[in-house]
Amino acid sequence: MRLYQEDSYATRFQARVVRAWSDEQGHHVVLSETLFYPESGGQPADTGVLRGGFGEVRVLHVYEEAKAFGDVVHRLSAPIPEGVEVEGEIDWNRRFRHMQRHTAQHILSQALLRAGGYHTIAVSLDSPVSTVDLEEEVEEAKLQEAEALANFAVYADYPIEAFWVSEEELARYPLRRPPKVQGQVRLVRIGDFDLAACGGTHLRTSAQAGPIKVLKWERYKGGSRVYFMAGWEALEDYHAKHALLSRLALSFSTSPLELEKPVRRLQEEVYTLKGENLELKEALVEALLPRALEERVLLVPAPVLGDLAKRLLSWSEKTFLLLSPEGRFAALGPGRQEVLERFKALGAKGGGKEVVQGSLPKEKVAAALDPSLVS
Numbered sequence: 255m256r257l258y259q260e261d262s263y264a265t266r267f268q269a270r271v272v273r274a275w276s277d278e279q280g281h282h283v284v285l286s287e288t289l290f291y292p293e294s295g296g297q298p299a300d301t302g303v304l305r306g307g308f309g310e311v312r313v314l315h316v317y318e319e320a321k322a323f324g325d326v327v328h329r330l331s332a333p334i335p336e337g338v339e340v341e342g343e344i345d346w347n348r349r350f351r352h353m354q355r356h357t358a359q360h361i362l363s364q365a366l367l368r369a370g371g372y373h374t375i376a377v378s379l380d381s382p383v384s385t386v387d388l389e390e391e392v393e394e395a396k397l398q399e400a401e402a403l404a405n406f407a408v409y410a411d412y413p414i415e416a417f418w419v420s421e422e423e424l425a426r427y428p429l430r431r432p433p434k435v436q437g438q439v440r441l442v443r444i445g446d447f448d449l450a451a452c453g454g455t456h457l458r459t460s461a462q463a464g465p466i467k468v469l470k471w472e473r474y475k476g477g478s479r480v481y482f483m484a485g486w487e488a489l490e491d492y493h494a495k496h497a498l499l500s501r502l503a504l505s506f507s508t509s510p511l512e513l514e515k516p517v518r519r520l521q522e523e524v525y526t527l528k529g530e531n532l533e534l535k536e537a538l539v540e541a542l543l544p545r546a547l548e549e550r551v552l553l554v555p556a557p558v559l560g561d562l563a564k565r566l567l568s569w570s571e572k573t574f575l576l577l578s579p580e581g582r583f584a585a586l587g588p589g590r591q592e593v594l595e596r597f598k599a600l601g602a603k604g605g606g607k608e609v610v611q612g613s614l615p616k617e618k619v620a621a622a623l624d625p626s627l628v629s
Contacts, residue, residue: 255286255287255288256287256288256326257287257288257289258288258289258290258291258300258455259416259440259453262349262353262455262456262457263458264289265289265343265344265346265349266289266341266342266343266344267287267288267289267341267342268339268340268341268342269285269286269287269288269339269340269342270285270286270337270338270339270340271283271284271285271286271334271335271336271337271338271339271340272284272285272286272336272337273325273336274333274334274335274336276333279329280314280329280330281311281329281330281331281332281333281334282327282328282329282330283304283327283328283330283334283336284319284325284326284327284328285326285328285340285342288316288326288328288342289342289344290302290313290316290326290328290342290344291316291349291352291454291455292316292317292318292326292327293315293316293317293318294317294318294453294454295377295452295453295454296359296376296377296378296379296380297352297355297356297379297380297454297455298352298379298380299315299316299317300313300316300344300345300348300349300352301313301314301315301316301344301345301348302342302343302344302345303342303343304328304330304334304340304341304342305340305341305342305343306334306338306339306340306341307338308334308335308338311330311331311332311334312330312331313328313329313330313342314329314330314331315328315329316328316329317329349455350486351382351485351486351487352379352455353455353456353457353462354457354462354463354484354485354486354487355379355382355384355484355485355487356379356454356455356456357414357444357456357457357460357462357463357484358384358404358463358464358466358482358484358485359377359379359384359386359482359484360442360444360448360450360452360456361404361407361408361444361447361448361460361463361466362386362400362401362404362466362468362480362482363377363386363430363448363450364404364407364430364444364447364448365400365401365403365404365407366386366388366392366397366400366480367430368400368403369396369397369399369400369403370390370392370393370396370397370399370400371390372388372389372390372392372396372400372478373388373389373390373431374386374387374388374389374430374431375387375388375389375477382483382487382490382491383469383481383482383483384481384482384483384484385479385480385481385482386479386480386482387474387475387477387478387479387480388477388478388479388480389477390477390478391473391476391477391478392471392478392480397468397471397480398468400468401466401467401468404466405464405465405466407444407445407447407448407460408460408461408463408464408465408466409461409464410445410447410460410461411459411460411461412444412445412446412447412459412460413445413458413459414442414443414444414445414456414457414458414459414460415442415443416440416441416442416443416452416456417440417441417443418438418439418440418441419438419439419441420437420438420439421436421437421438421439424439427441427449428449429441429449429450429451430448430449430450431450431451432451433451434451435451435453439451440452440453442454442456444460445460447460462485463484463485464484464485464488465484465485465488465489466482466483466484466488467482467483467484467488467491467492468480468481468482469481469482469483496510499513535557535558535561536561538555538558539558539561539562539565542554542558542562543562543565543566546562546566546574546576547566547569549625550572550573550574550575550625551574551575551577551623551624551625552574552575552576552577553577553578553579553619553623554576554577554578555578555579556578556579556580556582559576559578559582559583559584560584560611562576562584563576563584563586563609563611564609566586566587567586567608567609569587571587571588572587572588573585573586573587573588573589573590573593574586574587575593575622577619577622577623579616579619580613580616581613581614581615581616581618581619582611582612582613583597583602583604583611583612583613583614583622584609584610584611585597585609585610585611586608586609586610590606590609590610591610593610594610594612597612597614597622600614600615600618600621600622601614601615601618602614602615602618602622
């Protein structure tokens with residue numbers, strides 16, 4: 255018996271181990287009844303503990319066995335005997351967050367349907383940032399409307415109820431999407447806002463799912479994928495982002511909502527400095543090129559080492575060696591592999607085809623400047 259479908263808020267239960275076995279995947283039991291939700295429908299499994307005369311073992315994962323059997327299987331941290339009585343306790347903090355994600359997904363899926371005619375075809379609730387996959391490509395304005403509509407449903411504090419109907423009765427109910435099961439079907443109703451077939455765990459009222467925040471969307475498999483957060487996790491995300499913005503605003507002597515202006519000014523300054531730096535590098539390469547052609551072994555600043563090596567490639571009938579004071583090097587020309595082998599004897603690491611590049615210990619730079627290396 256799946257007790258979580260009767261009461262999503264219950265955390266403890268009594269049961270008997272009806273089957274127990276171990277394999278290469280771990281230790282497993284099937285219980286006479288359980289509050290542990292098995293991973294399905296995009297919702298992660300519950301975790302928790304089983305206690306008894308054997309002590310206490312962790313429930314690491316819960317899954318549904320092959321559909322032909324339909325049993326709920328609990329994967330454990332250690333084996334327990336078949337036939338014993340156990341007390342189970344779920345991890346309530348994990349369960350409640352999953353219920354917030356799941357209920358918020360129902361609300362958001364209905365809001366997306368109402369705002370833009372967008373149909374949910376898949377969901378993933380296995381992390382604080384959950385996703386809804388839609389059949390259609392969304393419009394930004396419709397997505398914002400859906401978010402507002404979802405939060406109006408949260409504020410409405412709709413009661414949430416689950417009930418069973420027969421397959422023959424389904425035509426009487428205006429479901430958001432067709433059910434994926436046959437026979438007796440469990441429906442979850444959120445006031446007069448949403449009605450869908452679902453076997454998962456849900457909150458008692460829509461207010462407990464809020465706030466619901468859409469983070470972004472992207473095109474996905476011909477449709478869209480919408481990312482959202484809900485409940486405590488949305489509040490935690492807001493707290494972290496607000497704290498970050500406040501720290502940044504303080505460093506710029508402004509308020510969080512005015513932070514964009516000094517950041518843009520800083521970006522403009524960075525772009526200007528990058529341009530000036532590029533011009534200086536190009537000028538330095540031009541100044542160093544005649545010396546490199548004449549001396550062929552040259553100590554150069556690390557930032558221009560690669561650019562200077564590229565300029566020297568047209569002189570590949572000669573071997574050139576460029577070194578920086580920090581130990582970076584570039585060798586090109588017919589003797590470049592020989593240079594690399596000699597450098598390896600000094601503790602260097604590197605490689606390459608047209609240009610051999612790498613680094614060697616800083617204390618070996620002086621020894622590496624030997625002109626005979628490129629003779």
